Amino acid sequence: xxxxxxxxxxxxxxxxxxxxxxxxxxxxxxxxxxxxxxxxxxxxxxxxxxxxxxxxxxxxxxxxxxxxxxxxxxxxxxxxxxxxxxxxxxxxxxxxxxxxxxxxxxxxxxxxxxxxxxxxxxxxxxxxxxxxxxxxxxxxxxxxxxxxxxxxxxxxxxxxxxxxxxxxxxxxxxxxxxxxxxxxxxxxxxxxxxxxxxxxxxxxxxxxxxxxxxxxxxxxxxxxxxxxxxxxxxxxxxxxxxxxxxxxxxxxxxxxxxxxxxxxxxxxxxxxxxxxxxxxxxxxxxxxxxxxxxxxxxxxxxxxxxxxxxxxxxxxxxxxxxxxxxxxxxxxxxxxxxxxxxxxxxxxxxxxxxxxxxxxxxxxxxxxxxxxxxxxxxxxxxxxxxxxxxxxxxxxxxxxxxxxxxxxxxxxxxxxxxxxxxxxxxxxxxxxxxxxxxxxxxxxxxxxxxxxxxxxxxxxxxxxxxxxxxxxxxxxxxxxxxxxxxxxxxxxxxxxxxxxxxxxxxxxxxxxxxxxxxxxxxxxxxxxxxxxxxxxxxxxxxxxxxxxxxxxxxxxxxxxxxxxxxxxxxxxxxxxxxxxxxxxxxxxxxxxxxxxxxxxxxxxxxxxxxxxxxxxxxxxxxxxxxxxxxxxxxxxxxxxxxxxxxxxxxxxxxxxxxxxxxxxxxxxxxxxxxxxxxxxxxxxxxxxxxxxxxxxxxxxxxxxxxxxxxxxxxxxxxxxxxxxxxxxxxxxxxxxxxxxxxxxxxxxxxxxxxxxxxxxxxxxxxxxxxxxxxxxxxxxxxxxxxxxxxxxxxxxxxxxxxxxxxxxxxxxxxxxxxxxxxxxxxxxxxxxxxxxxxxxxxxxxxxxxxxxxxxxxxxxxxxxxxxxxxxxxxxxxxxxxxxxxxxxxxxxxx
RNA sequence: AGGCGCGUAGCUCAGUGGUAGAGCGCUACCCCGACACGGUAGAAGUCACCAGUUCAAGUCUGGUCGCGCCUACCA
Numbered sequence: 001x002x003x004x005x006x007x008x009x010x011x012x013x014x015x016x017x018x019x020x021x022x023x024x025x026x027x028x029x030x031x032x033x034x035x036x037x038x039x040x041x042x043x044x045x046x047x048x049x050x051x052x053x054x055x056x057x058x059x060x061x062x063x064x065x066x067x068x069x070x071x072x073x074x075x076x077x078x079x080x081x082x083x084x085x086x087x088x089x090x091x092x093x094x095x096x097x098x099x100x101x102x103x104x105x106x107x108x109x110x111x112x113x114x115x116x117x118x119x120x121x122x123x124x125x126x127x128x129x130x131x132x133x134x135x136x137x138x139x140x141x142x143x144x145x146x147x148x149x150x151x152x153x154x155x156x157x158x159x160x161x162x163x164x165x166x167x168x169x170x171x172x173x174x175x176x177x178x179x180x181x182x183x184x185x186x187x188x189x190x191x192x193x194x195x196x197x198x199x200x201x202x203x204x205x206x207x208x209x210x211x212x213x214x215x216x217x218x219x220x221x222x223x224x225x226x227x228x229x230x231x232x233x234x235x236x237x238x239x240x241x242x243x244x245x246x247x248x249x250x251x252x253x254x255x256x257x258x259x260x261x262x263x264x265x266x267x268x269x270x271x272x273x274x275x276x277x278x279x280x281x282x283x284x285x286x287x288x289x290x291x292x293x294x295x296x297x298x299x300x301x302x303x304x305x306x307x308x309x310x311x312x313x314x315x316x317x318x319x320x321x322x323x324x325x326x327x328x329x330x331x332x333x334x335x336x337x338x339x340x341x342x343x344x345x346x347x348x349x350x351x352x353x354x355x356x357x358x359x360x361x362x363x364x365x366x367x368x369x370x371x372x373x374x375x376x377x378x379x380x381x382x383x384x385x386x387x388x389x390x391x392x393x394x395x396x397x398x399x400x401x402x403x404x405x406x407x408x409x410x411x412x413x414x415x416x417x418x419x420x421x422x423x424x425x426x427x428x429x430x431x432x433x434x435x436x437x438x439x440x441x442x443x444x445x446x447x448x449x450x451x452x453x454x455x456x457x458x459x460x461x462x463x464x465x466x467x468x469x470x471x472x473x474x475x476x477x478x479x480x481x482x483x484x485x486x487x488x489x490x491x492x493x494x495x496x497x498x499x500x501x502x503x504x505x506x507x508x509x510x511x512x513x514x515x516x517x518x519x520x521x522x523x524x525x526x527x528x529x530x531x532x533x534x535x536x537x538x539x540x541x542x543x544x545x546x547x548x549x550x551x552x553x554x555x556x557x558x559x560x561x562x563x564x565x566x567x568x569x570x571x572x573x574x575x576x577x578x579x580x581x582x583x584x585x586x587x588x589x590x591x592x593x594x595x596x597x598x599x600x601x602x603x604x605x606x607x608x609x610x611x612x613x614x615x616x617x618x619x620x621x622x623x624x625x626x627x628x629x630x631x632x633x634x635x636x637x638x639x640x641x642x643x644x645x646x647x648x649x650x651x652x653x654x655x656x657x658x659x660x661x662x663x664x665x666x667x668x669x670x671x672x673x674x675x676x677x678x679x680x681x682x683x684x685x686x687x688x689x690x691x692x693x694x695x696x697x698x699x700x701x702x703x704x705x706x707x708x709x710x711x712x713x714x715x716x717x718x719x720x721x722x723x724x725x726x727x728x729x730x731x732x733x734x735x736x737x738x739x740x741x742x743x744x745x746x747x748x749x750x751x752x753x754x755x756x757x758x759x760x761x762x763x764x765x766x767x768x769x770x771x772x773x774x775x776x777x778x779x780x781x782x783x784x785x786x787x788x789x790x791x792x793x794x795x796x797x798x799x800x801x802x803x804x805x806x807x808x809x810x811x812x813x814x815x816x817x818x819x820x821x822x823x824x825x826x827x828x829x830x831x832x833x834x835x836x837x838x839x840x841x842x843x844x845x846x847x848x849x850x851x852x853x854x855x856x857x858x859x860x861x862x863x864x865x866x867x868x869x870x871x872x873x874x875x876x877x878x879x880x881x882x883x884x885x886x887x888x889x890x891x892x893x894x
Numbered sequence: 895a896g897g898c899g900c901g902u903a904g905c906u907c908a909g910u911g912g913u914a915g916a917g918c919g920c921u922a923c924c925c926c927g928a929c930a931c932g933g934u935a936g937a938a939g940u941c942a943c944c945a946g947u948u949c950a951a952g953u954c955u956g957g958u959c960g961c962g963c964c965u966a967c968c969a
Contacts, residue, residue, distance in 0.1 A: 583928065588928090745934060
């Protein structure tokens with residue numbers, strides 16, 4: 001039976017399209033709302049709706065898809081909720097940039113028109129990321145796709161906001177926050193990226209009112225001095241002993257400001273005198289509150305100096321710094337400038353230097369929520385894997401400050417809060433209010449701000465399932481089974497989902513959190529557009545196929561280490577996909593309906609290779625399942641690679657060829673075909689979570705399979721569906737046979753004998769069981785070792801003109817009469833003996849060590865003894881051969 | 895400044911205290927009826943360094959050096 005429809009090389013392009021269409025048309029991704037089957041659920045970390053797929057997504061999606069497909073093969077009712085995030089600042093930035101190119105800006109357009117423009121943008125580009133996820137093979141339940149700004153989720157956001165407000169967990173207040181002057185919005189603390197910069201420490205003298213002396217303060221940001229409202233020193237600082245109620249002159253302004261005492265000041269730093277700018281420094285703000293100092297905002301929301309800056313008004317903040325320094329120098333008040341490295345905050349969306357800024361904002365009181373989120377992980381209600389991230393999670397939550405959730409942008413969930421223009425009452429409501437609850441006025445002004453994008457993402461695990469309605473989906477699938485994500489959003493997202501999930505659902509949002517690696521370039525740098533080192537997953541898919549990319553990512557997804565990716569590696573795994581393809585092509589030539597029928601049942605009485613490969617198959621199935629249960633993706637991928645390439649292809653297919661080509665009797669051939677069918681079928685199932693396309697394509701071409709491979713069951717995991725068992729005896733026997741074959745091949749190689757030269761060999765096996773076993777496998781050994789003759793004896797001397805190797809308890813001699821190169825064989829044996837000597841030395845050292853023999857566990861000692869015996873015997877045999885060879889050499893060669 | 899992690903074959907990385915592994919690369923030979931995106935064989939490592947614990951350490955402990963990352967309000 002020949003199926004010649006498989007092409008010589010695997011061509012992923014059209015296969016991927018065809019398979020994905022099949023899965024979608026058969027609805028194989030959709031979960032049942034309720035079912036007899038056990039539930040398994042994942043919510044996707046929603047990518048930016050207008051974004052494009054990068055390698056981080058590719059890894060993230062691959063791992064989730066591996067898990068989902070694996071769980072379906074286990075017979076679970078799998079829900080993988082897909083969706084996208086509106087990504088407030090990021091999306092707004094992109095659209096603003098686009099509009100700027102047309103000479104437009106949002107202020108000129110007005111809010112309504114601008115939001116309209118973003119929706120249009122979203123409609124235009126919003127499908128890209130979803131299409132790309134599909135190209136990755138993602139088996140999401142697309143009918144349940146959600147968007148953080150769709151009606152349902154918006155309703156959830158409002159409900160949560162109002163509930164937290166009423167509980168007193170959301171409040172509004174004027175505090176110093178991180179301000180991005182480019183995005184013109186507040187940022188949460190974690191949205192600021194700190195970067196070490198080489199800056200300067202400017203020492204500035206603040207003279208006494210009488211014009212002389214005065215304390216010297218040190219600052220890295222001289223431009224903020226215009227907003228200073230005090231100078232602070234430590235209460236214990238004796239250098240400033242008599243400064244009580246003193247005042248100093250703020251240079252360049254002539255303003256008098258007080259000297260205060262506060263133990264926040266570090267006496268050891270700089271001069272021990274600290275300028276206080278409550279409006280532009282978070283610490284100074286706190287000090288200012290303590291001492292009732294006024295705030296003077298000298299840097300505007302646009303990064304330009306305000307009217308408060310006097311003569312410096314209208315200057316850019318960095319230009320202002322230069323002018324200030326020059327002016328101070330001119331007045332002789334600049335004492336010195338030191339080099340000083342310090343961290344500077346940047347906006348995580350646009351990299352602009354963040355300005356600490358005083359402004360009214362909305363906050364979530366995080367503490368009470370955080371405590372429960374901490375407890376849930378401590379009590380293992382949610383397990384974080386790998387465990388090392390637990391600590392970061394705890395430390396962050398334990399030290400978390402209130403979360404600034406208002407953003408001065410327009411794209412997002414507008415805060416459901418209104419202020420009465422008449423009585424200043426604040427109204428927070430799920431539905432838009434008609435009148436003031438205080439005075440009845442209809443003159444209500446809605447808060448302009450929108451909520452932090454992460455506020456809506458925090459609700460994702462339950463808002464996507466229909467909350468606040470009580471839905472069957474929630475009943476069935478909440479809490480979700482696992483969240484798969486990278487550590488960089490552990491705080492942004494995971495911690496906040498934990499807080500919101502526990503608070504509103506009274507249960508954790510997920511049982512497991514699996515934190516995977518970050519994908520970097522081959523030099524270990526983070527991939528970014530500005531460095532130009534990004535590898536675009538879609539172009540990789542076009543060049544190498546989705547399966548190759550997926551397998552590469554899975555194979556490199558070792559826990560606790562970043563992935564350095566290069567195309568070279570992907571190419572390597574493309575070869576593996578091709579190997580799978582070709583092994584199937586070969587198999588399909590030899591299997592038919594009969595093989596399928598026999599292969600589906602219990603296969604008994606097969607050849608040694610038949611029994612061996614079935615046993616190895618079972619071993620592989622168990623390894624893969626065990627690894628996936630523990631999120632050890634690389635181990636699962638590695639064992640599949642090893643099995644398919646080095647056991648199935650290298651040994652089984654080669655060993656089975658004589659039978660499959662009909663060189664043996666018909667029954668042996670049929671059994672081999674049945675075995676081959678079974679191994680191919682089960683291997684495809686094991687591979688499927690990793691390489692869904694090639695496995696499906698081959699499945700479709702196989703006789704005896706129905707439907708999609710997605711409906712198959714994972715071998716060995718369902719008691720109802722028997723799988724081949726491990727057979728240690730068959731594995732041991734086959735290992736020895738393979739050893740003998742390898743030994744002959746090795747001699748051929750070392751002796752430089754061409755593969756075309758036919759050889760004769762002799763196996764000496766004193767152990768009768770081994771002897772019989774080798775005897776039964778003689779044909780196999782002859783075939784794979786390319787031997788003309790193979791003699792098997794249970795005693796006697798090794799032949800003289802021969803090259804000999806020892807394999808466990810047998811010796812293998814390749815007869816070299818006529819072809820022997822005495823010197824070469826002597827050299828080869830010397831090398832072998834030297835290797836054994838080294839081994840024996842270490843073993844002897846152990847056995848002669850009394851404390852080892854007495855203290856080490858019995859089985860370890862026994863093992864060493866056995867190794868010693870084995871190695872010594874092996875050495876002795878080789879030594880004898882060495883002597884024989886020497887005598888031949890002495891008598892003038894063979 | 896603290897915290898975490900890493901340093902194993904030329905490269906990228908696995909490695910549960912018991913004689914060091916893989917992939918790629920490299921060397922030699924080979925188009926043998928699935929595959930040259932292939933086959934067979936081979937070379938290649940004082941497991942960063944120094945101490946310690948242990949019968950035994952790549953693996954555990956402490957320290958040193960180098961490299962990352964995260965957190966932090968010392969101006």
